[in-house]
Every structure is written in C-alpha cells, then in structure tokens.
Amino acid sequence: MNKVQTSAVGHILLVDDEPAYQRLGSSFLRNLGHRVSVAGDVDEALQAFVQDPPQVVLLDLAMPPSMDPEAGLSLIPHFSSAVVVVLSGHGDRDLALRAAEQGVWDFLTKPIDPDMLRFVVTRAMHKARLDEELRELRAASLAHGNGEMGLVGQTACMLQLRAMVQRVAATSVNVIVLGPTGTGKELVARALHQGSRRSGGPFAVIHCGALSAELLESELFGHLKGSFTGAYRDQPGLVETAHGGTLFLDEVGEMPAPMQVKLLRFLQEGSFMPVGGRELKKADVRLVAATHRDLEAMVREGSFREDLYYRLKGMVLRTPSLAERQDDVPLLAARFLRGVASHARLTPEALSWLAAHEWPGNVRQLRATVESAGALIMPDSELVDVDLLKFASGESMSLPEISAAIAPVSMEAGALDAAIAELETRMIRDAMEQAGSNQSEAARRLGISRVGLIKKLARLGLKT
C-alpha cells in the first residue's frame, strides 16, 4: 500500500461555528505545519474561500444563521477547486450520501480523534496536490502539445496570438478580446479557460447584446421565485454557475448602461444581488469579455463606463481578421472540410478561389461555406470544386449550373423533413454570414421576424 506523504502541508479553511473547536482545531493543524483560515458561518466561509482559496476545506454542515445542514450542503459546489472534508455528527448517513454526491472527498465524525484528523487532512492535502499537478499538466499539454488550443493558423499574427493566450491563461487577470466578428474571440476565451488553473471548473457564456437589461440581469445574477411574472422558481444566474471557472461576456459593448453598473459592483466587491433577492451573494469567476466594437472609442464617447472598462481590462488580446492572415485560408479550409467529409479534398482551383475571396464574416463565413460544400459533395466523389463552393457561399444560386454536383434526393422515410431542415440551415447560415451575424438584418433578408429567426436557430442547433 502507498504510504500517505506526511510532508504535504498547505492552506486549510476550517468552517465551524464552535469557538472552542475553531481554537483547538486550528492550533492542532498549525502545529502540523498548515496555514489555517477560520470561518464561523456560511457567509464568512464563502468570503474566506474567495479571498484566499485554500487547498482543503474542513466543513461542519450545520452552521449559523440557520443551523440547517442544507445550507452547509449548498456551500459544497462553491468549493469545487478544493478538497472538501465534511465534519458530521453520528447517524447522518443520508446527509453524508448527499454530500458525497456533491463531490465531498472524506468525512470525519465528531468528536474528532486527533490522529484521525491528522491522517485525513494529510491525505486530503496530498489529493489537492495531485489535482493541482493534473491541472498544470493539462494546461501544459494544451500549451505545448499540439499547441493549437483550437486556434488554427500558422501566420505570424496567429503564432503571436497563441503565445499571448498561453501566457495570459496562466494568470488570473480579466481579459478583453477585441476583433471583428467571426475571428475566434470565443475560441480565445475557451482557450484561456482551458489553459488556466480553472480548467476543471465551468465555462459559461452570455451574449450581452441579445437580451434586454432586465433579462440580462436575471441571466447573469439569477432571480428568486416570484420576483417577476414567470419566475416560478429560484434560478441561479450564470455568475453563480460559473463559480470556480470562467464567464465569457460576449458582445460586452452592447451591455445596457444599468447593467454596466451592476457588473462593475460585482467586479469591485465580488458580490451580487439576485433579482428579487435581499442578501448579497458571492462568486469567484474570471471574466473574459469580447466585442467587435471599438470599446476605447465607446469609453471616450461615454457609451461604455470607463471604470468598468478598466476593471475588465486586465489584458487586451486582439483576434486578426481573415484578410490580415490570408495565408491561413488553405489550412483552415482543409481542417473544416476534414471535419465534415474526411475523404474529401479541395481542387487547386477551389483553394485559389477561397484564397482570393473576401470574407467579411471572417473564419465563421469561411467555415460555413466549406462545411456546406463538404456536405453537398456527391457520395462517389471526393473533390470540392469552385462550382460547389460558389453554390455553398450563395454566390451562385442557379441550380442547373451545379445540379450535377449535388447528391440525388433521398426518398427514405423522413427525407422531406431532413431536406427542409438542411435547406433552412443553409439559407439561415448564408443570411447570417451576409448580415455579418446581425440577427435583425439576417431576419430581414430571410423575410421573417427576429424572434422567428432565434427560434429557428435554436431548433436547428445553430449558434445564436
């Protein structure tokens, strides 16, 4: 059997409301060489955890103000980046099972035997070290493995961007990603998350431009049952969901002014108030914000708060337009094609056409064009030629011209629905590309309402 390392010391958060136990427990643990923080109730525990994250949490589930073990249980997900050991009374089997389901590592029964405490804490600290090593290895393999982090491209500006992403990911600063639409700002945010110590935690996304101020507030900070018509139950917001991880604020430049104030308060104090709530809540999230707009100009004009801008801007990364890295077009196109038709190839003329084409929708538009062409390829062919690309890009709408290149219509059961869905998908993609991803404009081009478009996007599983 492997011996537990006795040298594993680190930072422990002891959460217990009994002063005598706080004193004895913390001095015992300090004598073992650990650094110990103490919290006596739920709020203190959350605050202590956010301010100085420990490796191990020793948690008594029954604590003030309610003394209800449910409150203790609800704390556990907030401690997901640490190893949690629950301190429980005898006979709490049900509670122990539920705590285990939430990811608790071990249990100690009160009154606590010092030898047992030493043993369990040493094991927990050892596990925390292993978790940390695993996170570091994951981050390193992302950084040095294929090195791509989902960001395909070999031009100098992409190599530079990837190097910056790696360096910034390892820090805990908030990041603003600037760049035209469809250039991979969300991919950068995901790579920052994957390369960070938070990679084991959640990655949540919110599109600040798609929602009214009221909905945005409720989506971000959650709401309580009955706080507005239709609020049938308590709903946690994305800030809470992303606790321990990263929250990506897409199109932050569109955020309505009242929400900018609320977001600023969260950034300054780490606390927020759910809609209809009376008590402030805390959450520990790294923010990555993106926009295709000129945020600095918006600050100068006064449409984006300067104080919020500086809170978000720990670091600024810029994603280049496709026009700035045209040499990457063949590589990107080959990758996207391989994703939908592993056997297919682009003809040399098709590659030249792609390289010479203008892509106002950037990589998103290139991807949609190549993937549509790949999906339309004949079963017995492996070539994507210029005609197919022109049709897929919407440049050529005359069917006879390319009908020979399209697979025959299937007569299998359900074929009509599938064909209609495919046609809708194609037309919506094209309209979104031509509208530079502006939903109102795309809806206008398609002759439907914006709400109708959003519903279709959701039904067809397309990005909103």
Ligand SMILES: Nc1ncnc2c1ncn2[C@@H]1O[C@H](COP(=O)(O)OP(=O)(O)OP(=O)(O)O)[C@@H](O)[C@H]1O
């Ligand atoms: N460097 C890249 N490598 C591979 N795929 C990319 C790259 N950049 C963008 N893409 C692809 O392009 C599409 C758009 O990317 P993404 O959503 O990250 O762009 P964005 O800049 O956030 O767009 P928007 O401003 O419209 O929100 C996605 O399908 C993504 O996979």
